[in-house]
Amino acid sequence: MANLRAGLIGLGMMGRHHARVLGSLDGVDLVAVADPGGDRFGVGGDRLLVSSVTELIEQGIEYCTVAVPTAFHEDVALELAEAGVHALIEKPLAHDVPSSERIAEAFEKKGLIGGVGHIERYNAALQQARARVANGDLGEIFQVATRRQGPFPGRIADVGVVKDLGTHDIDLTAWVTQQQYLSVSAQTAYKSGREHEDLVAVVGRLSGGAMTNHLVNWLSPLKERTTVLIGEKGAFVADTLTADLTFYANGSVETTWDEISRFRGVSEGNVVRYAYAKPEPLRVEHENFRDALLGAEADIVSMRQGLATVRVVEACIESASTNQVVKV
Known part of the structure; x- marks a missing residue:
C-alpha cells in the first residue's frame, strides 16, 4: 500500500515540530511544505517549498497539516475542503464560532476527515x-x-x-x-x-x-x-x-x-x-490522524469538538x- 501524501502549511514555531514528526511518520510521505515567508528554520530539508495552500494542493497531497496563524485558518481550511483534501488544523479551529462552523460544515459536506490539534x-x-x-x-x-x-x-x-x-x-x-x-x-x-x-x-x-x-x-x-x-x-x-x-x-x-x-x-x-x-504527544496525535485516514481505530479531536x-x-x-x- 502506498504511503499517504501529506503537506504542511505554516513553518513557524509549531510548524517546524509538525515537519519533524511528519517527516519520520510511518506510512506517510511529507511531499511539500508551504509558507509565504519561506522556511526560516530549514525544516523542509530537500522537500519542495511553496508559498501557498494552492500550490500545496497542486502537488497531489491527500491531507494537510495547517499550522498558520489562527486568523488564516478559515481561508486555508476552506480551500483544502474544496479540493477534497483532509486536514489536521492546529488549535483553535478558528478565531470565532462562525468561522469554525463554516470549516466544520465544509469538511462534512465533502465527506472529509478533519481534526483539530489539541495536543494535550x-x-x-x-x-x-x-x-x-x-x-x-x-x-x-x-x-x-x-x-x-x-x-x-x-x-x-x-x-x-x-x-x-x-x-x-x-x-x-x-x-x-x-x-x-x-x-x-x-x-x-x-x-x-x-x-x-x-x-x-x-x-x-x-x-x-x-x-x-x-x-x-x-x-x-x-x-x-x-x-x-x-x-x-x-x-x-x-x-x-x-x-x-x-x-x-x-x-x-x-x-x-x-x-x-x-x-x-x-x-x-x-x-x-x-x-x-x-x-511524544505530537507524534501520538499524528499517528491517530494517520490511522483515521486509513480507516483504522483512532482517537482524533473532531472539528465539531473543536467548534465546541x-x-x-x-x-x-x-x-x-x-x-x-x-x-x-
Whole structure:
C-alpha cells in the first residue's frame, strides 16, 4: 500500500515540530511544505517549498497539516475542503464560532476527515487520567482545576491567552470527564501592553454536575501545566510538563486522635505515582490522524469538538466583558 501524501502549511514555531514528526511518520510521505515567508528554520530539508495552500494542493497531497496563524485558518481550511483534501488544523479551529462552523460544515459536506490539534489530549498523563476516570477509579467527579501559566511566547500575536492556552484546558476538561460545559464566568486582565488579554480566571459548570476552574496566564516566570481532578474516591494530579499522573486516595484508616477525628470530610490515604510509557504527544496525535485516514481505530479531536471548544472560549470572553455568567 502506498504511503499517504501529506503537506504542511505554516513553518513557524509549531510548524517546524509538525515537519519533524511528519517527516519520520510511518506510512506517510511529507511531499511539500508551504509558507509565504519561506522556511526560516530549514525544516523542509530537500522537500519542495511553496508559498501557498494552492500550490500545496497542486502537488497531489491527500491531507494537510495547517499550522498558520489562527486568523488564516478559515481561508486555508476552506480551500483544502474544496479540493477534497483532509486536514489536521492546529488549535483553535478558528478565531470565532462562525468561522469554525463554516470549516466544520465544509469538511462534512465533502465527506472529509478533519481534526483539530489539541495536543494535550495525547499527553500520557491525561490519557491515563481519561482511562482511569472512565474506569470509575475516582467515582463521581466533583471538580476539575487547571493551572497553565508561564512567560509570554513571542510567537503569539493574533489571539489572547484564552484562545491560545485556554483552549487546551477547556478541551482536555471536557474530554477527560466526558462532560460538556453548561456555563462559565470569567475575568481577564491586560498587563503586558498588548491588545489581547494575557490573564484569565474561569469558573465553569459541566453537564455531569462537576465544577471547573482554570487559571491561565502569560505573566509568570514559573511555567506550570497542572490538572487536578477531584472525585468521591480521591484525586488525580496530572503534570503535563513531566507527563506524570499521581493518585491521592481518600483515607480508609480510622482516626482515633480526638481533635482530628472531629473533621467530617475525607482524610489522606495512599499516594501512588503511576508508571507507564510516555511517548511524544505530537507524534501520538499524528499517528491517530494517520490511522483515521486509513480507516483504522483512532482517537482524533473532531472539528465539531473543536467548534465546541471555541464556543466555550467565546463565552469566557463575553463573560469577562459583561461581568456576567454566560451559558454555553
